Amino acid sequence: MVIEGRVYRFGDDVDTDQIVPGRYLELVRPEDIALHVMEGADPGFSARFVPGSVIVAGRNFGCGSSREHAPIGLRAAGVSCVVAESFGRIFYRNAINVGLPILKCDRIRSAVAEGDTVIVDLAAGTVSVPKRQEVLQGERPSDRVIRLLECGGLVNYVRERIGSGEAKPVPVE
Amino acid sequence: MHALEKILANASGQAVVEAGQTVSARVDLAEVNDLYLQVLISFREMGAEKVWDPSRVVFAMDHYAPAPTIKSAANQKVMREFCASHGIEHFFDINSGVCHQIMVEAGLVRPGMVIVETDSHTTTLGALGAFGTGCGATDMAGILATGEMWMRVPEVIRVTYEGSVPEGVMGKDLALYTLGQLGTEIAGYKAIEYSGEAVLNLPLADKMTLCNMAVEMGAKTSYIQPTPDVLEYVRARTGQEPRPVFTDPDFRYHEEHRMWIEGMEPQVACPSRVDNVYGVTQVEGERVDQAVIGTCAGGRLEDLEVAARILAGKRVNKNCRLIVVPASTEILRRAIDLGYVQSLIDAGAVLASPGCGPCLGAHQGVLAAGERCISASSRNFPGRMGSNQAEIFIASPATVAASAIEGRVADPRKNL
Numbered sequence: 001m002v003i004e005g006r007v008y009r010f011g012d013d014v015d016t017d018q019i020v021p022g023r024y025l026e027l028v029r030p031e032d033i034a035l036h037v038m039e040g041a042d043p044g045f046s047a048r049f050v051p052g053s054v055i056v057a058g059r060n061f062g063c064g065s066s067r068e069h070a071p072i073g074l075r076a077a078g079v080s081c082v083v084a085e086s087f088g089r090i091f092y093r094n095a096i097n098v099g100l101p102i103l104k105c106d107r108i109r110s111a112v113a114e115g116d117t118v119i120v121d122l123a124a125g126t127v128s129v130p131k132r133q134e135v136l137q138g139e140r141p142s143d144r145v146i147r148l149l150e151c152g153g154l155v156n157y158v159r160e161r162i163g164s165g166e167a168k169p170v171p172v173e
Numbered sequence: 174m175h176a177l178e179k180i181l182a183n184a185s186g187q188a189v190v191e192a193g194q195t196v197s198a199r200v201d202l203a204e205v206n207d208l209y210l211q212v213l214i215s216f217r218e219m220g221a222e223k224v225w226d227p228s229r230v231v232f233a234m235d236h237y238a239p240a241p242t243i244k245s246a247a248n249q250k251v252m253r254e255f256c257a258s259h260g261i262e263h264f265f266d267i268n269s270g271v272c273h274q275i276m277v278e279a280g281l282v283r284p285g286m287v288i289v290e291t292d293s294h295t296t297t298l299g300a301l302g303a304f305g306t307g308c309g310a311t312d313m314a315g316i317l318a319t320g321e322m323w324m325r326v327p328e329v330i331r332v333t334y335e336g337s338v339p340e341g342v343m344g345k346d347l348a349l350y351t352l353g354q355l356g357t358e359i360a361g362y363k364a365i366e367y368s369g370e371a372v373l374n375l376p377l378a379d380k381m382t383l384c385n386m387a388v389e390m391g392a393k394t395s396y397i398q399p400t401p402d403v404l405e406y407v408r409a410r411t412g413q414e415p416r417p418v419f420t421d422p423d424f425r426y427h428e429e430h431r432m433w434i435e436g437m438e439p440q441v442a443c444p445s446r447v448d449n450v451y452g453v454t455q456v457e458g459e460r461v462d463q464a465v466i467g468t469c470a471g472g473r474l475e476d477l478e479v480a481a482r483i484l485a486g487k488r489v490n491k492n493c494r495l496i497v498v499p500a501s502t503e504i505l506r507r508a509i510d511l512g513y514v515q516s517l518i519d520a521g522a523v524l525a526s527p528g529c530g531p532c533l534g535a536h537q538g539v540l541a542a543g544e545r546c547i548s549a550s551s552r553n554f555p556g557r558m559g560s561n562q563a564e565i566f567i568a569s570p571a572t573v574a575a576s577a578i579e580g581r582v583a584d585p586r587k588n589l
């Protein structure tokens with residue numbers, strides 16, 4: 001999977017309350033959640049965001065609450081990939097489960113600026129920044145994670161398994 | 174092996190497991206709360222028809238208790254119907270309390286179990302020697318369909334407390350102090366075990382608060398070796414002989430941290446990070462407009478007792494409001510019998526229904542822009558309890574009670 005997009009950049013410790021504030025947790029439809037995505041960190045975000053773009057962040061992106069609304073909202077808003085220096089554990093799992101491409105990559109936050117274009121090669125775990133002629137090596141996701149993302153998430157994966165009589169969710173950590 | 178590893182080995186049918194290995198664990202108990210209708214949506218989308226074992230599934234209507242909006246009411250309605258049609262045995266409606274508390278009170282939690290809930294603070298259950306961990310909605314749908322969840326066996330970090338717990342200091346203060354020392358990332362994908370005489374001697378309520386806050390350090394799960402009083406509690410609640418799991422003496426911890434707590438002050442996490450922690454004497458005097466005592470990290474009977482003791486015969490400051498949210502209806506009932514509720518209300522507190530209350534900014538006391546709140550709950554992220562421009566201090570129930578009297582952050586030791 002190769003993803004190219006414009007960068008929206010965030011800092012460290014953007015928790016899931018900032019990604020989708022608690023007052024919107026009653027929402028269920030992805031397109032409704034998408035309208036409020038990143039509202040806690042940047043209130044104008046969803047109006048400004050150009051679908052297909054990439055979110056770049058510092059350490060511990062998605063820490064805090066287990067709410068799957070966070071990756072669901074990001075994906076529904078058209079975020080094509082999230083690249084951060086590290087992730088909250090449950091968010092990382094949830095992102096893969098809902099089919100939101102995600103990559104852990106050291107130093108990414110200082111290596112790109114808001115508005116840069118990046119090319120993320122998920123299978124290789126790399127992020128290239130053409131403007132700076134730089135390629136950063138991130139943590140290559142396991143084959144299992146790639147397969148899950150290619151399926152579009154855990155739902156599709158389990159559906160196939162249940163269909164074939166072998167009901168087993170997939171490891172994603 | 175560590176006790177947590179033995180629990181996962183047992184749950185995955187293996188003799189030995191080790192950190193880093195991925196296992197498929199049989200889940201002993203799975204809990205869904207009322208925030209996550211998505212669980213049922215994913216469950217249906219997966220093509221699943223039946224819940225793997227209705228006797229091992231719990232639903233709790235706790236985050237919206239009672240429903241504040243038409244949407245949340247509609248979500249709860251679908252869950253009630255699902256539980257009725259799937260024969261779910263453990264359904265806790267809006268008259269129950271916070272999931273992490275009510276499942277323990279109902280005798281559903283025993284040492285050695287693997288318990289997964291759609292809530293990050295499931296780490297709380299480590300206080301009873303269980304492997305408790307949080308997951309998202311789609312992971313939970315997979316569990317409901319198959320009874321299993323894949324997970325990576327976590328490395329275990331041990332935090333040992335040395336010295337004795339000073340007067341006026343609670344489990345919450347130990348949790349905040351530890352966060353201040355170790356930060357929010359120390360335990361990502363890992364487990365934290367709390368040890369040392371000081372911790373083992375804490376009441377179960379404080380142990381639960383300590384394990385609860387482990388997730389703020391990124392932990393997947395946490396653990397305190399069950400002591401005889403905890404086992405007695407489990408025996409009384411479950412009617413069964415608990416079978417605690419023990420760590421082998423030759424187990425090597427991934428990291429060891431020691432905390433010297435003799436002479437420690439009550440602690441306060443300042444806006445807007447849970448690891449932005451100072452001793453109360455450095456924060457004293459900061460204005461607060463609202464105070465919250467309650468939730469799964471500060472609404473147990475012991476918490477209400479200390480708050481009632483501090484507030485008895487006093488008044489909440491006229492520039493501040495105090496909201497009290499018992500963690501469960503059982504706690505509320507006992508707090509009424511013991512006179513705590515009377516003291517709190519006489520002092521000017523308002524009582525909210527048992528549950529999550531204003532902790533997640535959905536109802537029962539959300540904050541306006543520019544307002545400041547001191548809370549015994551677990552998180553002070555921007556926007557957590559309402560406006561992004563509100564600020565939250567996190568402290569022990571004792572510190573929150575003392576602060577409510579002054580309308581400013583205050584040292585509870587003066588009131589004890």
Ligand code: SF4
Pocket residue numbers: 236271272292294468469470528529530532533550551
């Ligand atoms: S009380 Fe707060 S932290 Fe606890 S489960 Fe409810 S929302 Fe989460």
